Amino acid sequence: MPQSLKPKIVFIGAGNLATNLAMALFNGGYQIIQVYSRSQVSAGNLSSKVNSPFTTSLKGIIQNADLYIISVPDKAVREVVEQMPLNKGLVVHTSGSTDISVLSKFGVNGYGVFYPFQTFSKNRIISFENIPICIEASNDDSYNKLYLIASSISNSIIKMDSSTRSWLHLTGVFTNNFTNHLLALSQQISKGKGFDFNLLKPLAIETIQKAFDISPANAQTGPAIRFDIDTIKLHVEKLKEYSPELADIYKALTLSIQSSIHKED
Amino acid sequence: MPQSLKPKIVFIGAGNLATNLAMALFNGGYQIIQVYSRSQVSAGNLSSKVNSPFTTSLKGIIQNADLYIISVPDKAVREVVEQMPLNKGLVVHTSGSTDISVLSKFGVNGYGVFYPFQTFSKNRIISFENIPICIEASNDDSYNKLYLIASSISNSIIKMDSSTRSWLHLTGVFTNNFTNHLLALSQQISKGKGFDFNLLKPLAIETIQKAFDISPANAQTGPAIRFDIDTIKLHVEKLKEYSPELADIYKALTLSIQSSIHKED
Numbered sequence: 001m002p003q004s005l006k007p008k009i010v011f012i013g014a015g016n017l018a019t020n021l022a023m024a025l026f027n028g029g030y031q032i033i034q035v036y037s038r039s040q041v042s043a044g045n046l047s048s049k050v051n052s053p054f055t056t057s058l059k060g061i062i063q064n065a066d067l068y069i070i071s072v073p074d075k076a077v078r079e080v081v082e083q084m085p086l087n088k089g090l091v092v093h094t095s096g097s098t099d100i101s102v103l104s105k106f107g108v109n110g111y112g113v114f115y116p117f118q119t120f121s122k123n124r125i126i127s128f129e130n131i132p133i134c135i136e137a138s139n140d141d142s143y144n145k146l147y148l149i150a151s152s153i154s155n156s157i158i159k160m161d162s163s164t165r166s167w168l169h170l171t172g173v174f175t176n177n178f179t180n181h182l183l184a185l186s187q188q189i190s191k192g193k194g195f196d197f198n199l200l201k202p203l204a205i206e207t208i209q210k211a212f213d214i215s216p217a218n219a220q221t222g223p224a225i226r227f228d229i230d231t232i233k234l235h236v237e238k239l240k241e242y243s244p245e246l247a248d249i250y251k252a253l254t255l256s257i258q259s260s261i262h263k264e265d
Numbered sequence: 266m267p268q269s270l271k272p273k274i275v276f277i278g279a280g281n282l283a284t285n286l287a288m289a290l291f292n293g294g295y296q297i298i299q300v301y302s303r304s305q306v307s308a309g310n311l312s313s314k315v316n317s318p319f320t321t322s323l324k325g326i327i328q329n330a331d332l333y334i335i336s337v338p339d340k341a342v343r344e345v346v347e348q349m350p351l352n353k354g355l356v357v358h359t360s361g362s363t364d365i366s367v368l369s370k371f372g373v374n375g376y377g378v379f380y381p382f383q384t385f386s387k388n389r390i391i392s393f394e395n396i397p398i399c400i401e402a403s404n405d406d407s408y409n410k411l412y413l414i415a416s417s418i419s420n421s422i423i424k425m426d427s428s429t430r431s432w433l434h435l436t437g438v439f440t441n442n443f444t445n446h447l448l449a450l451s452q453q454i455s456k457g458k459g460f461d462f463n464l465l466k467p468l469a470i471e472t473i474q475k476a477f478d479i480s481p482a483n484a485q486t487g488p489a490i491r492f493d494i495d496t497i498k499l500h501v502e503k504l505k506e507y508s509p510e511l512a513d514i515y516k517a518l519t520l521s522i523q524s525s526i527h528k529e530d
Binding site for chain 2: 073074075097117118119120121124126130131132156158160164166167170171172173174175177178179180181182183184185186187188189190193194195197198199200201202203204205206207208210211212213214215216217219220221222223224225226228230231234235238239245248249252253256257259260
């Protein structure tokens with residue numbers, strides 16, 4: 001659709017997700033007509049990237065936009081909503097763990113959730129093409145509007161209710177935060193023991209590829225699933241000397257792998 | 266070098282690593298002149314793939330090969346070595362956690378370690394091109410032979426002693442086994458809560474890419490590192506209802522993420 005017919009958007013928030021989403025929409029031809037952040041630096045940075053004015057006051061949010069995207073830390077959504085003035089547009093948040101009902105004060109014009117399921121950083125602008133976008137809306141008209149916008153930047157749109165989305169978000173913690181932490185622990189060891197962390201990259205890539213090709217249950221290898229007690233003991237002893245905390249993580253995950261087999265018996 | 270000059274190889278073992286390595290060498294023009302496995306099925310399967318005879322008796326291993334690759338489970342290496350007859354070739358094992366000295370009985374002709382750092386499955390034959398191969402040898406001549414072979418199938422050859430290799434192997438458990446298990450737990454939740462596990466794939470891929478691009482310490486996001494107590498509590502409560510074991514894993518890894526920040530203060 002021509003730019004003049006595309007919804008005009010206000011971004012409330014200028015963090016990692018907001019920055020990536022605003023850039024994707026801006027590059028997709030949408031007009032971002034205002035950016036709010038309580039931080040002047042953040043608001044200024046994002047607004048300069050998407051060629052829009054900004055405000056640092058929730059009361060200063062303009063009221064005639066078509067779409068308001070609240071993309072602030074999960075714990076701040078409720079407070080932001082309370083302080084936002086009513087408006088004439090559709091209001092959505094982008095939080096995985098926050099119920100749609102937090103937006104009910106915007107009931108008249110519709111409200112919804114627009115949740116791109118990915119890890120974002122401000123200084124790493126990534127393509128939305130393959131990012132699943134989970135949509136929920138208070139009515140069909142709002143849903144259709146959100147679907148149109150989502151499908152203009154991504155190939156993967158999923159209708160998902162708040163409860164399911166909160167579980168998806170939780171698996172994101174396992175898949176991203178915890179996996180990244182295992183890499184951080186590995187990097188810590190590589191530094192301490194004098195080998196290049198990049199040696200782990202082909203293994204890490206193949207781990208993901210294999211898990212999604214043949215399912216993680218079928219992809220599991222290593223001492224835990226083989227019940228290779230000698231190697232496990234050796235590893236725990238080495239880790240105990242190096243870092244008792246790492247030894248505990250090792251033991252907990254080894255037991256969890258072994259008990260997951262048990263469950264399939 | 267022409268095939269006639271390439272070392273003739275005996276494979277002792279026909280498991281996941283042995284199968285992938287034998288195929289890579291066979292496809293690289295090496296002659297596999299015998300495969301040993303105590304399992305007739307495994308020995309037969311691999312030998313048919315690399316066009317070689319096989320034996321199921323360690324005493325039946327021929328003695329005039331140039332290279333013997335012992336690729337059996339870590340816990341079986343010592344026993345296999347004890348039972349193997351002496352021979353005229355170079356003997357290596359492929360075990361990350363086993364010291365080179367286990368091979369000292371083969372001292373006359375040289376011995377070594379040839380450790381491809383990757384996760385392998387028999388039914389998933391992968392390219393060795395980017396797989397780091399860690400080499401260690403009892404003398405320079407043996408090292409040079411192994412280097413030549415490794416560099417004919419991979420671009421990434423690393424000289425590494427047994428102690429460092431054992432730590433690399435241990436980080437492999439974190440990077441592969443434990444990461445794969447986090448995906449298995451995520452898949453378990455996706456099945457229980459009715460969303461497609463494949464929604465996690467773009468996130469999992471970006472997690473790895475980002476960690477190696479900007480380092481995992483810089484890539485960490487999510488409730489743990491933000492000390493977002495509300496979301497963490499919500500997650501733990503949800504998990505407790507769903508599976509107390511998952512809640513424990515969640516808590517342990519969250520604490521570990523948080524304590525790793527502390528250490529950098």
